[in-house]
Amino acid sequence: MKYQSQRVAYAYFLAAMGLFGIQVLGGLLLGWIYVSPNTLSEVLPFNIVRMIHTNALIVWLLLGFFGAAYYLVPEESEREIFSVKLAYIQLAILVVGTLGAVGSYLVGIHGGREFLEQPLWVKFGILVAAVIFLVNVSLTFLAGRKTAITNILMMGLWLLCLLWVFAFINPDNLSLDKMYWWMVVHLWVEATWELVMAAILGFLMLKLTGVDREVIEKWLYVIVATALFSGILGTGHHFYWIGTPGYWQWIGSIFSTFEVVPFFAMMSFAFVMVWKGRKNHPNKAALLWSLGSSTVAFFGAGVWGFLHTLHGVNFYTHGTQITAAHGHLAFYGAYVALNLAMFSYAMPLLRNRAPYNQVLNMASFWLMTGGMAFMTFTLTFAGTIQTHMQRIVGDYYMDVQDQLGLFYLMRFGSGVAVVLGALLFIYSMLVVRREVVKPGPVAVPGE
Amino acid sequence: MSELLTKSRARNVFYGGSIFFVVVFVALTAQSHRHIVDKATAGMPLTEEVRLGKHVWERHSCINCHTLHGEGAYFAPEVGNVMTRWGAQDDPELAYEILDGWMKAQPSGIEGRRQMPHFEITEEEMRALAEFLRWADQTDTQNWPPNDAG
Numbered sequence: 348m349k350y351q352s353q354r355v356a357y358a359y360f361l362a363a364m365g366l367f368g369i370q371v372l373g374g375l376l377l378g379w380i381y382v383s384p385n386t387l388s389e390v391l392p393f394n395i396v397r398m399i400h401t402n403a404l405i406v407w408l409l410l411g412f413f414g415a416a417y418y419l420v421p422e423e424s425e426r427e428i429f430s431v432k433l434a435y436i437q438l439a440i441l442v443v444g445t446l447g448a449v450g451s452y453l454v455g456i457h458g459g460r461e462f463l464e465q466p467l468w469v470k471f472g473i474l475v476a477a478v479i480f481l482v483n484v485s486l487t488f489l490a491g492r493k494t495a496i497t498n499i500l501m502m503g504l505w506l507l508c509l510l511w512v513f514a515f516i517n518p519d520n521l522s523l524d525k526m527y528w529w530m531v532v533h534l535w536v537e538a539t540w541e542l543v544m545a546a547i548l549g550f551l552m553l554k555l556t557g558v559d560r561e562v563i564e565k566w567l568y569v570i571v572a573t574a575l576f577s578g579i580l581g582t583g584h585h586f587y588w589i590g591t592p593g594y595w596q597w598i599g600s601i602f603s604t605f606e607v608v609p610f611f612a613m614m615s616f617a618f619v620m621v622w623k624g625r626k627n628h629p630n631k632a633a634l635l636w637s638l639g640s641s642t643v644a645f646f647g648a649g650v651w652g653f654l655h656t657l658h659g660v661n662f663y664t665h666g667t668q669i670t671a672a673h674g675h676l677a678f679y680g681a682y683v684a685l686n687l688a689m690f691s692y693a694m695p696l697l698r699n700r701a702p703y704n705q706v707l708n709m710a711s712f713w714l715m716t717g718g719m720a721f722m723t724f725t726l727t728f729a730g731t732i733q734t735h736m737q738r739i740v741g742d743y744y745m746d747v748q749d750q751l752g753l754f755y756l757m758r759f760g761s762g763v764a765v766v767l768g769a770l771l772f773i774y775s776m777l778v779v780r781r782e783v784v785k786p787g788p789v790a791v792p793g794e
Numbered sequence: 795m796s797e798l799l800t801k802s803r804a805r806n807v808f809y810g811g812s813i814f815f816v817v818v819f820v821a822l823t824a825q826s827h828r829h830i831v832d833k834a835t836a837g838m839p840l841t842e843e844v845r846l847g848k849h850v851w852e853r854h855s856c857i858n859c860h861t862l863h864g865e866g867a868y869f870a871p872e873v874g875n876v877m878t879r880w881g882a883q884d885d886p887e888l889a890y891e892i893l894d895g896w897m898k899a900q901p902s903g904i905e906g907r908r909q910m911p912h913f914e915i916t917e918e919e920m921r922a923l924a925e926f927l928r929w930a931d932q933t934d935t936q937n938w939p940p941n942d943a944g
Contacts, residue, residue: 381869388901388909393869394858459852461866495801519845521930522830525865526823561801568804572811579815580822588938589863590834591826596936598822662938666864666872741941744871745908 348696350421352428355435357697359414360690362442364773366407367683369449371762371769373400378762381755391453398452398464404678405462406445411686412543413437413480416500418693419550420484424491429483437479444472460528463514470514477508495564496549499571503542510534522590529585536682537648538578541609544644544685545570548613551637551692556624563620570612577605584656588665596658603656610641610649610681617641630695632708636688639712643680643719651676651723663738668751669730676723679715687712687772694776706784707775714768721761729754837932847926850919859910861944863935870908872944877924877931879942889924 348354377396380386421428428434448469451457457464465473481504488501513530549567553560583599586592617638628634651673655664664670695702729751736747838844851857859870882889897920900910915923 383906384908385903385905388911392859392909392911394855394867394911397858397867397869398855457855459855459857461857464855464858495805498805519848520830520835520840521848521862521926522835522933523827524848525863526826526830565799565801565804568801568808569799572804572808575808575812576815579812579819582819586826588935589865590830590933590935592829592834593936595822595826663940665938666861666866666868668868671868737943738940741943743943748908 348699350427352431352434353418353421354697355428355431355438356414356418356693358435358438359410359417360694360697361777362438363407363410363414363686364690364776366403366410366445367769368773370400370403370407371766373397373403375759375762375766378755378759382752382759395452395455398457399449401462402448402452402464403445404683406441408678408682408686410438410441411689412504412540412547413441415543415547415550415686415689415693416480416484416504418689418697419500419547420487420497423494423497423550424487426487426491429486429490433479433483437476437483440472440476440479444469444476447472460517460524462532463528473514474511477511481505481508494560495567496546496553499542499549499567500546503539503546507535507539507543510539525589526586526591529582533582533585534579536678537581537606538575540682541574541578542571544681545574545609545613547685547689548617548637548641551633551688552617552620552624554692555626555628555630555634555637556620557626557628558620558624562623566612566616566620570609570616573605573612574609577602577608581606584658584661587658587661600657600659604653606656607645607649607653610645614641614645630692630702630705632702632705632712633688633692635709635712636684636691639716640680640684640688643676643684643716645680647673647676647678647680647719647723651727654727663734664730667730667733667737668726668754669734672723672726672730675726676719679719684712684716690776703782704775704779706782707771707779711768711772711775714771715765716768718761718764718768722758722765725754725757725761729758834934835929835932837934838929840929841925843922843925844929846919847922847924847929850915850923851926854913854915862930863933864938870910872939873927874930874933874935875939875942875944877928879944882924883928883931886921886925886928889928890921893924893927894920 373396376386377393377400380393380396417428417434444465448465451466452464456466458466463470484504485501488497510531513527516527518524518527545567549563552558553563580598581603583595584603586595586599621634621638655661655669655673691702691708732751733747736742736750737744856862856873857866859867861868861872861874863874864872877883877889880889880892882892897913897915900912902909
């Protein structure tokens, strides 16, 4: 930690990990309701738990991004954050808003647009927090050194905050509602968040591998160019069946096929940088999460996205468990794992100590990643059967669901592994104060 | 490649190309907006009752179990074509009666079945919800879903 104000990130990461815990526990409960549907059905119905699961995820990922920005912007700009106080006020607003949203969901007060169910006052709170954030980091950025990493990060964060405006636009016409809803949902996760992801990954590669900045930054511009060139018109893959014109079937199919490219590029980038750098950075856990994030993002967002993105395929798979399979692995690889990479890298530095507890952290990586992969496979099988029975044969929804019980049981099992991994990660970050496995002697060349 | 593609060239391609795609996207979105209003959803008027029905749909967060035009949670059946499935798409009274009867019977309490919660909905709101679902059903969704099963 080179600048005192970077310490703000610590509070953001703590809040993010708290919500991460809530998110995965909510997910586990949902998985159990699939297995045993009468569970809590009168007290805490499925729709309420699902709002908590998805909203907690989105907010903690954003908190992670904001924390990462407060950590890396001072270091890149070579100066303290404009105002530490504003950063804490922003965090307080977000935490109060999130707890307020969860509380009001529990008593049945919520909106009804998926992922944007927050009561209006919470939406305004998020807007205010976003404005504070943009002012705070922009003033830091403008006063200091400008690098490609901060250029791209700032562009991603500005655009994602601006797109939040669409959360307030809810036309009475359902099809218009859906079309503008995607301006937040798609243009966040398949465009602007990718810029944030690329910038954070670039920063981690710079620190962990020691490769020349010039090389990293050129890669970054190429990656984000492919992300936006494919991702903006790739929105079309959500416009096949919601009342939008038929030409989106071709635009969506073609451009969203290219959405695989930035994820392949980010994976290649990470591995090439590690190969070129050959720096023996002591934080192996952060390196594992960085490589793991870009790899799982390629499979979850890239491969599993392509699996059902062509309109001829999507006509049958749309709205089945195939979508759930893709959504889970994509979010985990691209954004969960990337945030955990940043936490793993920054937390030891923020607490001014060596990166202890790496073995537990790396074990949590394999537990979570293995669990998420297994969950994705079971949901993909469930979705394949569902697509065939429901969309091709024409069997009714619940008759089909009754045939999928085994997959939902296995999915619950994989959820247990993910929750254990998440708790282990949080434990290794916050509690353990020494290395559990002693590292071997250094500098013994292999044969 | 390293001489041809310098960092500043890569940056300029990124900025220029992004602006180009944003412009194309905004133009297509504007055209799609008109298409939705004038064609895809023009089969039934967007009445006050349909609007109220949409608010009822949102207030109870139906989307977090059901799908509507394939979007939502995947825990309960598709409702974008439920009125067709019930044979009530052209009969507002029948649409209301089936919906009302179904909603009042929830939760079923049957062991091992997914449970739909009980919702406090007035008659006016229930009629509006039925109209909203009929309105959604008449949307030109490019023939999706493939069959009535949804």
